[in-house]
Amino acid sequence: MSDNSLIAAASEVRSRAYAPYSNFAVGAALQTKSGKVFTGCNVENISLGLTICAERAALASAVADGEREFVAVAIVTGFGEPVFPCGACRQVLVEFNPELQIIAATTDGRSETVLLSDLLPRSVQKILKPVTNV
Ligand code: THU
Numbered sequence: 678m679s680d681n682s683l684i685a686a687a688s689e690v691r692s693r694a695y696a697p698y699s700n701f702a703v704g705a706a707l708q709t710k711s712g713k714v715f716t717g718c719n720v721e722n723i724s725l726g727l728t729i730c731a732e733r734a735a736l737a738s739a740v741a742d743g744e745r746e747f748v749a750v751a752i753v754t755g756f757g758e759p760v761f762p763c764g765a766c767r768q769v770l771v772e773f774n775p776e777l778q779i780i781a782a783t784t785d786g787r788s789e790t791v792l793l794s795d796l797l798p799r800s801v802q803k804i805l806k807p808v809t810n811v
Pocket residue numbers: 696699701702703718719720721728729730731732752760761762763766
């Protein structure tokens with residue numbers, strides 16, 4: 678799937694974002710290695726910290742469908758410049774592929790692509806065991 682089709686899928690799901698508190702609607706479309714696309718939008722809550730970001734919503738949907746191999750995610754916002762995933766989403770995405778392509782796009786047609794490993798360098802890749810010889 679082309680970057681533009683992935684952006685179109687993210688843009689479409691963005692129209693269903695529930696963002697009454699920030700008024701900042703976000704759509705995400707995650708592409709699997711096998712070519713499927715899973716989408717998600719942000720879902721806010723009056724208890725603000727419970728907000729679910731679009732990227733994590735898309736990822737949870739894909740994993741629930743049995744997918745674990747991802748190649749790219751497109752994120753669409755109505756901001757003037759491309760917006761990249763928050764720190765929490767970077768960490769959740771890096772679990773599955775540090776080399777994931779992040780395509781950050783805007784509703785007015787701008788986009789920028791970066792590698793997740795550049796947004797979250799030196800991420801933890803295995804469970805760290807404490808030294809026990811104390
Ligand atoms: N948000 C996302 O869903 N993804 C991002 O990459 C940036 C932020 C949401 C969270 C919140 O609902 C709103 O955007 C404002 O931060």
